[in-house]
Amino acid sequence: MRIHVTVNGSEHDVETEANMTLLDFLRDGLRLTGTKECCAVGECGACTVLVDGRAVNSCLMLTAESDGGEVTTIEGLAAGGKLSVLQDAFLASGAVQCGFCIPGQVVAAHHLLARNPHPTLDEVKEGLSGNLCRCGGYMQICAAVVAAGRANR
Amino acid sequence: MVPFAFARPATLSETFAVLDEHGDEASLLAGGTDLVIELRNRSRRPKVVIDLKRVAELRPGISERGGWLTITATTAMTDVQENALVQMWFPALVDAAATVGSVQIRNRATLAGNMCHASPAADTAPPLLVYGAVVNVASARGARRVKLDEFLVGPRQTVLQRGEVVTSIDLPIATERRAATFVRITRRRGVDLATVSLCCLVDASGSTRFAYGAVGPRPFLVADETGALSDPSADDESKSTVLRALLEQASPISDVRGSREYREAMLLVMSRRALLSSIERLGAA
Numbered sequence: 001m002r003i004h005v006t007v008n009g010s011e012h013d014v015e016t017e018a019n020m021t022l023l024d025f026l027r028d029g030l031r032l033t034g035t036k037e038c039c040a041v042g043e044c045g046a047c048t049v050l051v052d053g054r055a056v057n058s059c060l061m062l063t064a065e066s067d068g069g070e071v072t073t074i075e076g077l078a079a080g081g082k083l084s085v086l087q088d089a090f091l092a093s094g095a096v097q098c099g100f101c102i103p104g105q106v107v108a109a110h111h112l113l114a115r116n117p118h119p120t121l122d123e124v125k126e127g128l129s130g131n132l133c134r135c136g137g138y139m140q141i142c143a144a145v146v147a148a149g150r151a152n153r
Numbered sequence: 154m155v156p157f158a159f160a161r162p163a164t165l166s167e168t169f170a171v172l173d174e175h176g177d178e179a180s181l182l183a184g185g186t187d188l189v190i191e192l193r194n195r196s197r198r199p200k201v202v203i204d205l206k207r208v209a210e211l212r213p214g215i216s217e218r219g220g221w222l223t224i225t226a227t228t229a230m231t232d233v234q235e236n237a238l239v240q241m242w243f244p245a246l247v248d249a250a251a252t253v254g255s256v257q258i259r260n261r262a263t264l265a266g267n268m269c270h271a272s273p274a275a276d277t278a279p280p281l282l283v284y285g286a287v288v289n290v291a292s293a294r295g296a297r298r299v300k301l302d303e304f305l306v307g308p309r310q311t312v313l314q315r316g317e318v319v320t321s322i323d324l325p326i327a328t329e330r331r332a333a334t335f336v337r338i339t340r341r342r343g344v345d346l347a348t349v350s351l352c353c354l355v356d357a358s359g360s361t362r363f364a365y366g367a368v369g370p371r372p373f374l375v376a377d378e379t380g381a382l383s384d385p386s387a388d389d390e391s392k393s394t395v396l397r398a399l400l401e402q403a404s405p406i407s408d409v410r411g412s413r414e415y416r417e418a419m420l421l422v423m424s425r426r427a428l429l430s431s432i433e434r435l436g437a438a
Contacts, residue, residue, distance in 0.1 A: 001159055018159035018202065021189065041190050042258055043344045054231070054260040060189045061261070062182075064159050065204060108256065129343025130255020 003067035007032070008076030016063045023047045023058035025066075026073060034074035034103045045131030048104040048111075049073045055111035057130075074103035077110060086110055086148040093144035097135035105131045109145045118149040154192045158201040165210045165320070168203060169293035172316050175201050181318065182206075183227050184261040186254065187270045211320060215239060222324045223289075230259035230267075230277075242326050245280040245333035245352050252276050252337055255344050265319045268304065271311050271371065272346070278305065278372035279352035280335050282364035285325050292317040305371045331356035332434035334427040337366075338419060340410060348410040349419050353427035355383045355435050363424060368405040368416055375399040385432055389425070396424050 004013050007030060016025060023040075026032045026049065035058060038046035042057040049058045050072040077084050083091075086109055096102050105128060112119055112127035119127060124145045133141060160179075162168040172179055180199035182188055183206070191197040205211050211226045215236045222238055230250045233239055240247050253259050253267070253276045267277050268288065278301070286301040293316060301322075304311050313319070337350040350366035359380030366372045381387060381395045405416035 017156070019154035019156050019192065021193075040193065042186055042254065045255065045257060048257055055257050056260050057186075057257045060186050060258075062159070062185065062189065062202070064161075065182075065185065065206070111256070126342075127256055130257045 001064055003064060005063075005066045005068070006070045008072055018062065018064055020063045021059055022049070022051075022061040022063050022066055022071070025063040026058060026071070029063075032073050032075050036100055036103060038100070039132075043130075043132070044101070044104070045108055045128075046101050046104040048107045048131065050107060050111060053111075053114070055108050072107075074107055077106065084110070085151050086113060086145070089144040089148035089151065090141070093140045093147060095137060095140040095144040097133075097137045101131060101133045101135075105133065105141055109141075109148070112145065113149060113152065116149075117152045119145065121146055124149075155195060155198045157192075157199050160201050160203045161207045162203065162205075163207055163209060165208055165291060165318070166293070168205065168208055168318060169291075169316065171201065171203055172318065173293055175199075176315050179203055181269070183263040183266040183269075184229060186258050186262040187266065205318070217326070220326050220328075222326055223321050224264055224324070225321045226265040226319050227263055228265070230254075230262050230264060231256075233264050233277075234259065243280065243284055243324055243333075245335040245354070246277060246284065246324075248335040249277045249280045249337075249350075249352065252335075252339075252347075252350075258344070265322055268301065268322065269311060269313070269319055271305055271307070271309050273308055273369060273371055274346045274350065274367035275372060276337065276347060276350060276366065279350055279364035279366050280333065281322065281324070282372060282374040283333060283352045283354040283362040287323045287325075288319055289321045289323060290317050291320045296320070298323070302374050307370045310371075327356070329357045330435065330438050332431045332438055334430040334434065336423050336427045336430075338423070346410065349405075349416050349423060351420075351423055351427055353424065353431045355428070355431040357435065359383045361428065361431075363399060363427075365400075365403060365420070367410075368403040368420060370404070373402050375402060382428055383432060383435075385436070392428070393421065393425070396421060396428075400424065 036046035038044045047058040178200035213228045233250045288304045333354040339345040347367045354362045361377045361382040
């Protein structure tokens with residue numbers, strides 16, 4: 001089936017199979033491999049992207065469902081070749097270890113900050129409860145998001 | 154995923170037409186947080202997936218009419234949580250919706266889908282049961298209203314017949330004072346199914362309702378109409394006797410989330426806590 005979807009500001013008019021997930025479309029179709037595939041059952045958050053402004057697990061969405069919508073992936077968060085305040089905060093806090101979960105963590109945190117610009121540590125923990133980090137770097141990840149919230153003031 | 158056709162009906166009557174054509178070989182898609190998993194692991198192999206999100210009559214929405222609050226079939230958990238009317242009249246439903254999966258799941262998963270999937274551990278079932286939810290079901294043959302307590306039949310089983318679609322869930326807005334408490338234990342806070350969940354509602358007339366999840370083949374509803382449980386002056390011992398009798402319907406199993414014995418022990422503890430909290434909230438209301 002033919003769909004029209006805007007990804008990181010670029011419009012795509014593409015033919016897609018009904019049984020293709022949004023995750024596979026982004027990675028294999030558009031070669032946007034920042035979005036990661038991990039658990040593929042909506043538990044780990046590595047595939048988190050924004051669809052019409054809302055954080056979702058792209059492994060649990062069919063590409064066809066995004067027809068007419070706007071998708072933002074990790075590749076779409078930096079503007080003009082500059083990292084966002086949030087991305088800088090991840091670097092400054094040493095929040096990145098192996099890095100595999102980080103695109104999902106950053107997109108989920110971006111969504112949190114869009115709705116709650118100055119979250120408390122508890123609000124960050126709740127906002128990121130759908131994102132797992134196998135390195136166990138949660139303290140630095142949460143610290144980065146809290147710091148990005150402070151920098152927003 | 155096995156290949157399937159994708160239908161995007163624009164109206165309910167178009168939906169019925171596709172459903173009647175394909176019957177059991179069609180799967181309904183709302184939020185997809187359960188269905189897409191089943192499609193990928195091939196436990197479901199539909200010939201056609203019907204996306205309900207473009208059906209005009211099912212657009213996301215929460216509205217009040219004639220003493221009822223109506224939540225349409227494609228309304229996501231996030232929208233339920235953030236809705237001012239739900240917060241005002243059905244706060245325990247907000248608390249339960251807030252425990253579903255994660256932010257990402259709640260942004261897609263729908264309240265109606267949580268009922269249609271009919272998991273014994275469905276987080277929003279206990280508050281919907283104590284609040285007296287009614288499920289609106291429609292098909293080409295007409296519409297019917299089913300009490301949620303009758304809608305849920307068993308694990309992954311509802312009363313839905315071939316060709317039927319849930320269009321919305323109705324909640325009666327109470328005229329008398331009441332208070333409810335939702336409690337749930339899990340192994341970890343995010344993205345885990347409930348080990349035990351329950352909701353307790355006490356109203357000004359003295360009636361107490363409990364609904365339980367994850368301790369039987371389906372979420373179930375029990376009530377004490379004697380006033381024994383809601384009486385703030387009654388002693389704990391006599392309340393525990395009444396609670397134990399209500400809990401006879403519970404038939405927890407042992408699984409990865411907890412043993413039968415643990416669940417049985419926690420049922421009484423959590424029921425007492427939720428009852429105390431509801432009585433306190435009723436007093437403060």
